[in-house]
Structure formats: C-alpha cells, structure tokens
C-alpha cells in the first residue's frame with residue numbers, strides 16, 4: 656500500500672464536485688435555485704448540446720457585490736446560513752455553499768453580475784477552479800452564469816453523459832419542476848436555439864400545467880387544499896382517467912423545493928387506491944408548506960431528499976385531503992356523444 660497522505664485541494668474539490676454535479680441538469684438545478692434565492696422574478700435558461708457545451712442562466716435578482724464574487728466560488732461559502740442552528744429554520748433552496756465551487760471545478764464558468772447599489776457590473780472568469788479574469792463591465796442588475804464545456808477536465812465523468820437529446824430532456828424536467836414550484840417567477844427555457852418553455856410568472860399553476868401537459872390534463876384537474884397547525888397543502892390532482900404507467904406526472908414541492916419522497920409516493924398511492932388500477936399513477940402537482948423546524952433538508956448533497964419529523968401527520972393529511980377531493984368529483988370521464 657502507498658503512504659497515507661492528504662489529497663491536494665484540486666483533487667478534493669473535484670471529488671466533492673462529483674457529488675453535486677452529475678450532469679448538465681444538475682448545473683441548471685443549482686443555478687436556477689440560486690436565482691430563486693436571489694429573489695429573481697424572471698429567469699432564462701439556455702443550453703446547447705444538452706448543456707454539455709453551453710449552459711447560460713440569466714436572472715434579474717439581487718446580484719453579487721463585487722467584493723464577494725470570488726468568495727462565492729469557494730467551497731462552503733454561502734450567504735444563506737451562518738450556523739448549525741440556522742439549518743433548523745432554513746427557508747432558502749441553497750445553504751451548503753457547494754454549487755459554485757463544484758461547477759467551476761469541472762467547467763469553464765463566466766459570471767457577469769451587478770447589484771442595484773453597484774456602480775458597474777463585474778465579470779469573473781474561472782476555468783477548472785483557476786481564476787482567468789476579473790474586471791468591471793457594464794451590465795443590467797442581476798446575474799448571468801455561463802457554463803461552458805462541462806467536465807472538460809474530467810473525461811471519466813463526461814463518458815457517463817447520455818446523448819445531447821437525452822441530457823436536454825433531463826434539463827427540461829428540471830425546468831418543469833422549477834416552473835410548477837414557482838409560478839410567481841417567469842421562466843424561459845431555450846434548447847439549441849429552440850424555445851421550449853415559457854411561463855408568464857402570473858402565479859397561476861393551472862396555466863403552467865396547461866402549457867406543459869396540455870388540455871386533457873388541464874381539464875381533468877381537481878383542486879386540493881388543506882391546512883393544519885404545521886402544514887398547509889394546496890395544488891391539483893388529476894382525475895383517475897388521466898393516470899399513466901409511470902410516476903412522471905407526480906410532482907410535489909416542499910417549501911418551494913422539488914423533492915422525492917417515498918412517504919409522499921405512498922400517500923398518493925393510498926389515496927387513489929380504490930380509484931385507479933394498480934401500476935397506474937395519477938397526475939399530481941402539490942405544494943406543501945411545512946414549518947421548517949419539522950424538516951431536515953440536509954440529508955444529501957443534491958438536497959433531493961427530506962426527513963420529516965411529523966411524517967404521520969403529513970401522510971394522513973395527504974391521504975385524507977386527496978380522497979376527499981376525489982370523492983367530491985363526478986369521476987366519469989367526459990365522453991363526446993355524437994348523434
């Protein structure tokens with residue numbers, strides 16, 4: 656065996672980056688989350704070649720002050736929490752301070768940012784963790800990240816990417832979840848010069864569902880609403896006849912965060928038990944607001960998992976309110992009868 660020694664910083668950063676950034680869609684997720692945390696009201700995402708050669712995320716949020724730009728790219732650098740205690744009540748999507756350092760370790764990143772107070776904008780280029788350029792530049796308020804040639808310096812990672820079309824599909828999924836979970840923000844998504852998605856940011860989830868999933872689903876929506884002391888639930892579930900053979904139509908958000916949860920999947924299944932056949936999954940788009948003290952969002956680097964302190968309460972609330980909504984409906988699909 657070789658001698659035990661500490662890895663150098665570059666290698667440490669590269670290994671860490673692998674946990675957060677798996678593919679272009681992970682870059683888009685992290686950058687859009689940052690835009691949302693920066694209180695943007697409009698976010699544009701553009702990709703080329705499925706995001707492998709180019710990802711551009713532009714927001715009109717608060718921007719990064721010039722003297723903090725370089726710090727933002729350091730590992731564990733964040734403006735969102737200060738202590739372990741803050742983790743208990745964190746309401747921002749980010750808090751681990753890992754995205755920018757991870758992305759810049761494995762791609763060529765160019766940032767242009769300006770705060771409302773800043774005299775001018777700042778341009779910062781960082782390639783594979785190495786600073787290339789830092790200067791003033793004219794820019795509108797807000798932030799643009801350009802991420803070029805993802806994994807250019809880690810060929811082993813690049814090998815695991817799928818075709819550009821498949822990668823673009825993953826990015827689109829992220830955009831759909833972002834749009835559904837933040838109807839108050841206007842999102843635009845462009846893939847290889849084609850407009851793929853636009854949402855108005857008018858706060859109406861139903862409009863977004865119509866735009867993304869089409870008329871049949873939009874016409875089969877049943878509103879769900881419930882509230883307890885700790886949890887408030889709202890959104891839409893689909894009438895059983897628009898169920899499908901996989902879970903791609905099930906999205907739910909906790910405090911504005913798209914997550915996956917076995918508990919919630921089970922609750923949905925339980926609620927629909929007598930309404931759908933087995934192996935059929937309903938359309939679901941639900942937003943849960945839960946007191947942050949009852950959640951642990953710091954389970955995994957990608958923040959896609961959550962632990963609930965009041966799991967039973969959430970399970971029961973979901974089952975009861977979805978069933979109630981289904982039972983109130985006339986569930987016979989509308990059939991056009993021609994005479």
Ligand code: ADP
Pocket residue numbers: 685689690693714716717718719727728732733734735748749750751752753754755756798
């Ligand atoms: P985290 O989101 O966990 O704090 P990141 O590495 O994603 O960590 O970002 C580091 C910091 O950079 C953020 O805490 C925030 O202060 C700043 N930042 C990143 N993106 C933006 C943005 N689009 N607008 C304003 N500030 C940003």
Ligand code: MG
Pocket residue numbers: 685688689748749750752754755
């Ligand atoms: Mg972040």
